[in-house]
Amino acid sequence: MEPFRFHNPTTLYYGKGQIEKHLADEVLKIGRRVLLLYGGGSIKRFGLYDKVMNILKDAGVTVFELGGVEPNPRLTTVYKGIEMCRQNDIDLILAVGGGSVLDCGKAIAMGVKFDGDVWDIYQRKAQATGALPLGTILTLAATGSEMNAGGVITNWETKEKLGAGSPYTYPAFSFCDPENTFTVPRDQTVYGICDMLAHCFEHYFHSTPHAPLQRHLIEGVMRTIVEYAKRVVDNPTDYDARETIMYCSTMALNGMISMGIVGDWACHAMEHEVSAVYDIPHGGGLAILFPHWMDYVKGTNPARFASLAKNVFLVDGTGKSDEELADIAIEKVREFYREIGAPQRLADYGIGDDQLERMAAQAVRFGEIGHFRKLGKEDVLNILRASL
Numbered sequence: 504m505e506p507f508r509f510h511n512p513t514t515l516y517y518g519k520g521q522i523e524k525h526l527a528d529e530v531l532k533i534g535r536r537v538l539l540l541y542g543g544g545s546i547k548r549f550g551l552y553d554k555v556m557n558i559l560k561d562a563g564v565t566v567f568e569l570g571g572v573e574p575n576p577r578l579t580t581v582y583k584g585i586e587m588c589r590q591n592d593i594d595l596i597l598a599v600g601g602g603s604v605l606d607c608g609k610a611i612a613m614g615v616k617f618d619g620d621v622w623d624i625y626q627r628k629a630q631a632t633g634a635l636p637l638g639t640i641l642t643l644a645a646t647g648s649e650m651n652a653g654g655v656i657t658n659w660e661t662k663e664k665l666g667a668g669s670p671y672t673y674p675a676f677s678f679c680d681p682e683n684t685f686t687v688p689r690d691q692t693v694y695g696i697c698d699m700l701a702h703c704f705e706h707y708f709h710s711t712p713h714a715p716l717q718r719h720l721i722e723g724v725m726r727t728i729v730e731y732a733k734r735v736v737d738n739p740t741d742y743d744a745r746e747t748i749m750y751c752s753t754m755a756l757n758g759m760i761s762m763g764i765v766g767d768w769a770c771h772a773m774e775h776e777v778s779a780v781y782d783i784p785h786g787g788g789l790a791i792l793f794p795h796w797m798d799y800v801k802g803t804n805p806a807r808f809a810s811l812a813k814n815v816f817l818v819d820g821t822g823k824s825d826e827e828l829a830d831i832a833i834e835k836v837r838e839f840y841r842e843i844g845a846p847q848r849l850a851d852y853g854i855g856d857d858q859l860e861r862m863a864a865q866a867v868r869f870g871e872i873g874h875f876r877k878l879g880k881e882d883v884l885n886i887l888r889a890s891l
């Protein structure tokens with residue numbers, strides 16, 4: 504296991520009734536002027552907006568609103584939010600939604616305390632110098648953004664999608680009530696499942712040797728996702744299934760399972776180039792890319808793939824070589840994606856061969872990507888071509 508430092512200041516509330524019980528106190532600990540950040544109309548349609556507004560008003564909080572945060576949130580919205588916070592002397596951003604709203608909240612929070620263009624932080628030209636406090640209410644199980652410091656923003660002008668994080672951008676508090684995910688449409692539920700599984704894959708197929716407990720934790724989360732995915736996709740109001748999948752998404756991307764596993768990720772780096780240009784759902788892009796990436800790198804470490812087959816897909820490995828098990832594991836991954844109805848090809852989103860060269864070059868502009876096997880531009884291009 505690599506040496507590591509772990510710190511996570513987020514207070515996490517999980518389950519039914521926690522918002523009613525604790526939201527007002529958590530907000531008042533920080534201040535009385537709140538920017539409420541949300542996406543489309545779904546939180547108004549299913550009643551969460553009214554619930555939150557009533558709690559805040561009863562607590563004597565002054566609320567400013569910024570709705571319409573896009574999926575794959577855009578830099579222009581971040582700028583708008585920074586301006587609103589500065590003009591209205593905001594104490595706390597309360598982000599209510601999926602990963603896009605939460606990530607947008609993190610970018611606004613950093614931008615308010617940054618003396619310059621916040622995009623410089625995403626371009627790795629500058630480091631964050633602070634952030635306004637952020638609280639979150641999660642409505643979609645996918646990203647783990649509720650308990651990590653990272654966030655991803657799209658610059659639609661330059662067609663770039665970049666991630667950044669800082670010690671300042673952990674949410675101060677996050678509320679995860681599975682009932683708030685009941686209304687997530689079938690396709691978004693699928694994309695969320697693909698994203699959380701992808702986070703596990705990025706940890707699992709890492710060159711850093713896993714400590715035994717780490718390996719068990721990651722495999723446990725993956726096995727649970729595989730076991731519950733179909734149930735939650737087919738039964739959107741099955742509380743136990745929603746709760747299990749939500750817990751998996753938080754676990755899949757917070758330091759508790761990935762301690763010491765750091766570095767650039769392979770498929771996320773590629774996917775960001777795809778969704779920066781085509782605005783495709785993040786989890787859908789990952790589901791398309793992963794099997795092809797796996798085919799491409801399996802020879803580097805067949806034993807890790809064999810463990811995936813045996814410990815996640817429960818394949819009987821008796822008499823089979825690691826190479827055979829690696830092929831079985833990849834087929835199992837493909838079968839899983841097919842069963843839940845994940846997208847299969849980049850071409851289904853209108854992506855053509857003519858775009859791939861630029862995407863590949865962009866994906867490696869900060870250096871080679873991935874740790875399991877380092878990928879340069881040609882490797883990325885091969886994987887993108889196979890995924891078309």
Ligand SMILES: NC(=O)c1ccc[n+]([C@@H]2O[C@H](COP(=O)([O-])OP(=O)(O)OC[C@H]3O[C@@H](n4cnc5c(N)ncnc54)[C@H](O)[C@@H]3O)[C@@H](O)[C@H]2O)c1
Nearest residue numbers: 545574575601602603642645646648653654655686687785
């Ligand atoms: N911060 C991180 O650690 C991290 C990790 C992975 C991905 N990301 C980024 O997060 C973004 C994706 O976030 P996401 O997958 O959570 O999806 P999202 O936030 O983009 O939401 C997808 C769609 O679902 C809708 N929605 C959300 N909750 C709903 C509900 N309860 N009922 C009905 N509709 C609902 C939204 O309005 C939106 O249209 C991408 O930009 C991705 O790159 C961030």
Ligand SMILES: [Fe+2]
Nearest residue numbers: 646698701785
């Ligand atoms: Fe992701």
